[in-house]
Amino acid sequence: MIILWIDPWTTTIGFALIKKENNKMELLDYWVFKTTPKIDLSLKILEIWNDISHIIKKYNPEILSVEKLFFQTNTKTAIDVAQARWVIVYEWMKNKLRIMDYTPLQVKKAITWNWKANKLQLQNAIKILFWLQEIPKPDDAADAIWLAYMWALNSKNII
Numbered sequence: 001m002i003i004l005w006i007d008p009w010t011t012t013i014g015f016a017l018i019k020k021e022n023n024k025m026e027l028l029d030y031w032v033f034k035t036t037p038k039i040d041l042s043l044k045i046l047e048i049w050n051d052i053s054h055i056i057k058k059y060n061p062e063i064l065s066v067e068k069l070f071f072q073t074n075t076k077t078a079i080d081v082a083q084a085r086w087v088i089v090y091e092w093m094k095n096k097l098r099i100m101d102y103t104p105l106q107v108k109k110a111i112t113w114n115w116k117a118n119k120l121q122l123q124n125a126i127k128i129l130f131w132l133q134e135i136p137k138p139d140d141a142a143d144a145i146w147l148a149y150m151w152a153l154n155s156k157n158i159i
Helices: 041-059 075-094 104-112 119-129 139-157
Strands: 002-007 012-021 024-034 063-067 098-102
Touching: 002 041, 002 139, 012 041, 012 139, 024 041, 024 139, 041 075, 063 075, 063 139, 075 098, 119 139
Parallel strands: 002 063, 063 098
Antiparallel strands: 002 012, 012 024
């Protein structure tokens, strides 16, 4: 099974793909795609949609895992990112794929056993788990790896 995780934003969108067979996990790919800076949000949404469609066609994943949104102060950013997130969810629904989502706190606790873990602690944990030579970069791609891993850890409980 191939799991695609997307860390939704409006300018830099991280993604990671993990292949899970039996109890073994392999990191297939990770990176970010970027939208054109300083253009209208509707055009950014279209770029995101095109990039998500391309990833689906290229890797043929079975499952999408996407970060739940959590914003305390910046309502405009929250609304913009929510729009980007729902374009991603729509593409998955259109392709009849399963979808799961997690909060950043759930991921921190599952990977490091510490819900207060910082990004560097999470990156180091992923480096160790996947036998990487260095911590994954950029940060948005690293975020996507954590979340794909989180889903793969818990997938035995999902039908």
